[in-house]
Amino acid sequence: MSQNKADxxxxxxQPSSAKPGGTELSVAExxxxxxxxxLVPYRKAAVIEALKIxxxxxxxxxxxxxxxxxxxxxxxxxxxxxxxxxxxxxxxxPVGRHVMLLCxxxxxxIMGCTELYRSLQQRLGIEFGHTTSDNRFTLLPNCCLGCCxxxxxxxxxxxxxxxxxxxxxxxxLKHYE
Amino acid sequence: MNSQAGMxxxxxxYIKGNGASLGLKEYEAIGGYTAxxxxxxxxxxxxxxxxxxxxxxxxxxxxxxxxxxKWSLVPMGPEAPKRKYLIANADEMEPGTxxxxxxxxxxxxxxxxxxxxxxYAIQADISYIFLRWAYRSAAVLLKKCLxxxxxxxxxxxxxxxxxxKLELYLHTGVGRYICGEETALLNALEGKxxxxxxxxxxxxxxxxxxxxxxxxxxxxxSCIPHIVNNGATWFRNLSSxxxxxTKIYGVSGKVRNPGAWELPxxxxxxxxxxxxxxxxxxxxxxxxxxxxxASTDFLTGDxxxxxxxxxxxxxxxxxxxxGTMIVMDDKTCPVGMVHNLQHFFAQESxxxxxxCREGIPWVEKILWSIEQGAGRKEDLELxxxxxxxLGPGNTFCALAPGAMEPLQSALKYFRPEFEKHIEQKKCPxxxxxx
Numbered sequence: 001m002s003q004n005k006a007d008x009x010x011x012x013x014q015p016s017s018a019k020p021g022g023t024e025l026s027v028a029e030x031x032x033x034x035x036x037x038x039l040v041p042y043r044k045a046a047v048i049e050a051l052k053i054x055x056x057x058x059x060x061x062x063x064x065x066x067x068x069x070x071x072x073x074x075x076x077x078x079x080x081x082x083x084x085x086x087x088x089x090x091x092x093x094p095v096g097r098h099v100m101l102l103c104x105x106x107x108x109x110i111m112g113c114t115e116l117y118r119s120l121q122q123r124l125g126i127e128f129g130h131t132t133s134d135n136r137f138t139l140l141p142n143c144c145l146g147c148c149x150x151x152x153x154x155x156x157x158x159x160x161x162x163x164x165x166x167x168x169x170x171x172x173l174k175h176y177e
Numbered sequence: 178m179n180s181q182a183g184m185x186x187x188x189x190x191y192i193k194g195n196g197a198s199l200g201l202k203e204y205e206a207i208g209g210y211t212a213x214x215x216x217x218x219x220x221x222x223x224x225x226x227x228x229x230x231x232x233x234x235x236x237x238x239x240x241x242x243x244x245x246x247k248w249s250l251v252p253m254g255p256e257a258p259k260r261k262y263l264i265a266n267a268d269e270m271e272p273g274t275x276x277x278x279x280x281x282x283x284x285x286x287x288x289x290x291x292x293x294x295x296x297y298a299i300q301a302d303i304s305y306i307f308l309r310w311a312y313r314s315a316a317v318l319l320k321k322c323l324x325x326x327x328x329x330x331x332x333x334x335x336x337x338x339x340x341x342k343l344e345l346y347l348h349t350g351v352g353r354y355i356c357g358e359e360t361a362l363l364n365a366l367e368g369k370x371x372x373x374x375x376x377x378x379x380x381x382x383x384x385x386x387x388x389x390x391x392x393x394x395x396x397x398x399s400c401i402p403h404i405v406n407n408g409a410t411w412f413r414n415l416s417s418x419x420x421x422x423t424k425i426y427g428v429s430g431k432v433r434n435p436g437a438w439e440l441p442x443x444x445x446x447x448x449x450x451x452x453x454x455x456x457x458x459x460x461x462x463x464x465x466x467x468x469x470x471a472s473t474d475f476l477t478g479d480x481x482x483x484x485x486x487x488x489x490x491x492x493x494x495x496x497x498x499x500g501t502m503i504v505m506d507d508k509t510c511p512v513g514m515v516h517n518l519q520h521f522f523a524q525e526s527x528x529x530x531x532x533c534r535e536g537i538p539w540v541e542k543i544l545w546s547i548e549q550g551a552g553r554k555e556d557l558e559l560x561x562x563x564x565x566x567l568g569p570g571n572t573f574c575a576l577a578p579g580a581m582e583p584l585q586s587a588l589k590y591f592r593p594e595f596e597k598h599i600e601q602k603k604c605p606x607x608x609x610x611x
Binding site for chain 1: 278349386431501504
């Protein structure tokens, strides 16, 4: 967990509606988590929802955020982290302003996702798992996005792109600053 | 959405196909929620269970287990636990599979009605849709449709004026293939790591939060309103084989017209490939087929007349799985493709049991070294050994045995290709080297 601190980038770590440093959950975060708790038989069953709520608000889950969730749900931090690190889309390191998920499963492999990845590497100067130095993009591999009849596919934030050709990347990327 | 003239396509006939979704009013105008009203007014849970049993509906998520039988294992009657759960498995993540997305985005109310009916049949009082994170537009649509269904009195207290009550929640996952395994899905819903559970106890007895639970696939649940409206005999007669109903088949890969089509269960591979998918793209030959997703055995051009139903595909040495086939062409390296599959399974192994956690990454590394020209002759024996050690009975759940299916069949049908890589110390295919 110490590596997260080393990776911390002040410009994106700052939670929008929490206290500076993000050591406590904000009123809004607590309200959303309380609603999730009301739907399950015991507090800690809401932990995945709590992680999603905090990540939605703060873009990633820092050690401090994780501790705050643990305290709020009467769990220990290691227990929360074991859940957080299990799931692909809970980010325990800072991510860029836009998260790009490139499908690397079999239909996209057949239809050319490897070429797409090469092209993205060249354009962004990063490999899977990394964030551009200007914090614009984090590039991650993702398993099957479920649009195999329109392979290869990628997602940027909530937007799905299908039948993507390397030459189209420039036009797609310019929508995300 | 394509369908053949004269053939019934109950699940998809009203899906507009341009990305538009049916709202409540449109769904009601085509007979939506009449099955729910009919059941609540005139059928007992036992009668509905019997109807689905008689329809011979089998689960469309991949395993093909009888839906009626699955439901019949839930404790019923005054002695049964008051709290029971019905869950729609919408965690579609099997590589090559894109059929549930079509139903979720095209006709969400059909799923919701199917879920209320299934919940009534087992007398569940809480229901969840477990939706994968990546299906963003489906999440927005389902949220809107759930609000509509509550406002119309199809959910909540006194559904359609009856004494039956049900709450239905949308849960979006945070990514992991294993969440599609029904007991792993239950752990994910409980806020835990999504490792599979030991069975027994089966979820029907002790599922979500220890209560009786049914988990059904989206396509399976979407069939239920139509079975209620048209009867078990009608549903059985939709099919051209032993297995009843229609099936949403899909084809992806280097074909002219990749897509998904609702067709009679038992449509042949040839019809799917040649008529619906339009044959191979110019310049490409068919080399192999994964008939039902990443975790099914390869079939070849010799199997084109096999019917795509549970029994016939099994008799040919593979599995129907999700019914969405992936076509391997002659310019795609079989070693590279199987490596891609094993990379996926290694990454998605939950890590709970040792053979899967350690074995699949080893398989992936061996395949990578062969693909890179560093393979040794004895590597093929090592791979053969793994297909047995990671096969059924040696691992905690079906993930690793599923991973071994495309590997064992690739070693059977495309062994000369593996040998060529080793002899030439390179991949003979120009494309797809990482």
